[in-house]
Amino acid sequence: MAAEQKYESHEYDVIVIGAGGAGLRAAIEASAQGARTALVCKSLLGKAHTVMAEGGIAAALGNVYPEDNWKVHFRDTMRGGKLLNNWRMAQIHAQEAPARVLELEEWGALFDRTKEGLILQRDFGGHRYARLAHVGDRTGLEMIRTLQQHAVHKGIDVYMECNVQRLLKDGERICGAFGYWRESGKCVLFKCKAVVLATGGGGKAWKITSNSWEYTGDGITMALDAGADLIDVEMVQFHPTGMVWPPSVRGILVTEGVRGDGGTLTNSEGKRFMFNYIPEFFKAETAETEKEADAWYEDKKNRRTPDLLPRDEVARAINAEVKAGRGTSHGGVFLDIASRRPAEYIKRRLPSMYHQFRELADVDITKEAMEVGPTCHYFMGGVRVDADTTAATVPGLFAAGEVAAGLHGANRLGGNSLSDLVVFGRRAGLYAAEYAKGLKGSLTVDTAQVESIAQELLIPFNGKGGENPYTIHAELQDCMQNLVGIIRTEKELKQALDKLATFKQRLTKVSVEGNRQYNPGWHLALDLYSMLAVSEAVTLAAIERKESRGGHTRDDYPKTDPKFAKVNVVVRKSKGELRISQEPLPEMPEELKKLVEEQK
Amino acid sequence: MATQEVTMRIWRGDAKGGVFKEYHLSIGEGMVVLDVIHAIQATQANDLAVRWNCKAGKCGSCSAEVNGKPRLMCMTRMNLFEPGKTITVAPMKTFPLIRDLVTDVSFNFEKAKTIPHFRPKAKEADGTRRMFQEDIDRVQEFHKCIECFLCQNVCHVIRDHEDNKKHFAGPRFFVRLAALEMHPLDTNDRKQLIKEKAGLGYCNITKCCTEVCPENIHITDNSIIPLKERVVDEFYDPLFRLFRKISGKTAP
Amino acid sequence: MSDNSLAIEDKVTQRQDLWWLEPLLVVLALGGFVVYATWAGLQNAHYYAAPYLSPFYSPCLSANCAHLTLPLIGSWWNLSPAILILWIPAGFRVTCYYYRKAYYRSFLGSPPACAVRDIAKTYTGETRFPFVLQNIHRYFFYLATLVVIFLWWDAILAFRFPDGLGVGIGTLVLLGNAFLLSLYSFSCHSCRHLCGGSLNTFSKAPARYGIWRVVSRMNERHMLCAWISLIWVALADLYVRLLSMGVITDVRLF
Ligand SMILES: Cc1cc2nc3c(=O)[nH]c(=O)nc-3n(C[C@H](O)[C@H](O)[C@H](O)COP(=O)(O)OP(=O)(O)OC[C@H]3O[C@@H](n4cnc5c(N)ncnc54)[C@H](O)[C@@H]3O)c2cc1C
Ligand code: SF4
Ligand code: SF4
Ligand code: FES
């Protein structure tokens, strides 16, 4: 029997997998282009990671500092990414972000306002000017709700709690996707001409993480399995400020907005230690004394406080302070806004941080300092895409948002993700629809391929008393946390590879209780497949990049290496094995080079 | 780390039926109900179904009824409860059960589709959108909604009277409608819909929605009652009608 | 692991706290007030003890009044003059958004408390007669505002003693009464709407926005105002009543 008859099946021009900011924007655009479009996501609509984003969305609107423009934003992004970024993506992003933000306003979003009635912008690490449009500290919520409501009114079909497991190909081309309903456990087949991946990252493979259960690297793995290239996957961002106490909330994010609004990092001796960690690269633009740093909050003509250096720098500094014995009793450092800003101001600017600490940690952030430490946060790397069209290296496959790579280089600046989502989400939808329209002939789904996937999905039900998926997951998280964390060495990375191999072995013997209906044990067993694949890719790429740059720090190669400045580490799968190579970065035009090199 | 023994009574079952099962385990400091559920999943019941995402009260996935009260499991600290007392966790009652703690909340997504969209007025002469903070403060409160649907769950209009589901949108959507109606740029008029299709009149302002809202949105005072007043303007107040007729204005 | 077969549907509630306490207290307090007010309103006696007029009888409108405020009704009216006026505050409170919540919950059990099952099997809320009449609340607000003006007038008159100006405990009681009833009336939701709640762009009407902000702040405590003013008005009547019956005597402060 053909797969279409055997399994519930749907046919569209474009399938968008993932309903965060990127996926929603892509679906809206594809459908506006006249493509029959469906949106598939594995949680309920509106619960994707985007909803958790706090601080804001970066766009050079110039409402607070008229000096700001796309060129400055471009420069900040490139420098923050340690020049590993795809320059063209960084350019498009900086140029188009303002229009995308204003478009959200057209669709009903309400950002905080300036005195003149325009969109207010706040300071964030690595951005020269106050640039982040925001809504208190719940910007992501505003964004996803606006997009979600817009998509619903456009009548786009949404498949919620539907977990896509593999992409299907007809020859070289994408022809569909296959997955299961979480509710019933039944399989479902999507036939389509183009797929947009917008599935986000894979931070759930780490123990201390700000990421939810969804971040298992499904999109990255599906792309890899379909033959697409990955780049920069060694670049994992550890956000400097996650909660550290109590243990059950360890890793939950504390927005950078706390520092943007005046909070400072101090160690157990009460010192603002960031002044000791200003790297050469940012010396010229960073304040050297507390007085100078504090003056910057009032007037951006001053040099900025080192508390707001890019995230990789701050995360490493905190790590070093704690290692040197100057951390808090729970292994973090202090983040203090209580002594620096009035309580009313804090509650108005950071309501959800106030709430989060009060409810979860019994800490009143208007009275006491918070305890914070690094937490795994964001994948800069992922699917390699064409800068203009977001096309992956497999025909018919597009990717946008956190799952795609290139824009952020070696380190992402805060606020640049939300803007990434709408800028490239729109482009993904646009070009996927265009591709689908231009596609001649018909595509056929290979029944045997589908059948074997369907079999594979049911393996965890076969045995009894086998491995517990939760145990494997916990061990994987320990492994990645300890061996592929903020500071890496070749020895540990190799150990990690060995462990990953045994996890893969053990995964074949996993067994779960119960039946197919809404069974989290089974879901986790399936998610482990992609978590392991992504972990392996990250580890291999981390071994390959023998230097320190951005989110990737090697204790055995502590310096940046000009040789590696010119290459992306590429991962692809061939004959079931991951292969690593180095490929040159696209060459930046002269005039842009000049922008980037400009000091201050 | 201080540990403590707890007994959890958790609903296990699906649409066909089920039972409360008891689980005994020890918990660590600072744990929330969701952590305990996860611990049970990892060690005693792999297939215990539960929804969650952010674990920080931001996504509104983990709604359930703990000791009979609708709450977010991820924001309910275990130290809220008297030590030694069994804690009961049940799924939301108003929505059809899928399995264990997971319910079918599609009612809400269907209602969302029926709400007329945002339609902005023309831009300012200089091509910008000018809105002042005082214009949007009120609506921003409504935009805090994380769609946990706890208010929908607790609202007796549908919780206890299944037949009202057809013609009652529920507090979450009154919040949504208020946000649209009070949006300084919006030009759509939804009063007829609010009165008829959304069934605002079914709400008897008994405020349970407000009591359970984890975002502390003053659902009843700030969205439902102002909407009721606007409906009165339009449909129940003869003087206002007269005033509108004479002045030719649509809004006061 | 032990089984505990108990279908969730079968219980009125899973709540384990004292959820029935609040509705019970409301029944006692509101019920008590209604009984007292009805009794006092029908007495047609002991509502004036110079210079104090009981708020239940104010404004006093019939020619037979012990202390006439406005002679609107001739002497043919020989029932209690309170009846002429008491329907206004009564209607105001019955249709008040707060009291609606209170009595829907505690008297009608719809619902008795949150996540506790409704007592009635069917439910149409405020869509049908009689509850659809709640929508006229704003008209009671207009009338109640008039009454409040008279209560202030009474409070002023309460300074006029036969031997000239002065202040007695009763003066303070009536002042407090006028003040609390003002707080209650002007923290009303309809008032909030009329002051500015109906606007969508506050920045275009700064004055109304300002008033709306003040009313909104009061409105947050509307329930508190409702209870305190309720209790106070009953005590004010009781005070005047006991004075006039000679049970107690007023203390002059000045
Ligand atoms: C706590 C926190 C705070 C943040 N704050 C900020 C900030 O202030 N500013 C900023 O710019 N960025 C911030 N970020 C980063 C930013 O929020 C994310 O990078 C961004 O939201 C990712 O969006 P996305 O659209 O790529 O994916 P997501 O929003 O994560 O959506 C992924 C979607 O893919 C779906 N999906 C995944 N796998 C599958 C599958 N197998 N089948 C079907 N569907 C699938 C999921 O269900 C989901 O709908 C923050 C992140 C976190 C965690
Ligand atoms: S106030 Fe109205 S909407 Fe809210 S729970 Fe009560 S009846 Fe439902
Ligand atoms: S209004 Fe409050 S209770 Fe209702 S869905 Fe939104 S956040 Fe949840
Ligand atoms: S898990 Fe997101 S609100 Fe509880």
Ligand code: FES
């Ligand atoms: S008097 Fe209570 S709302 Fe009007």
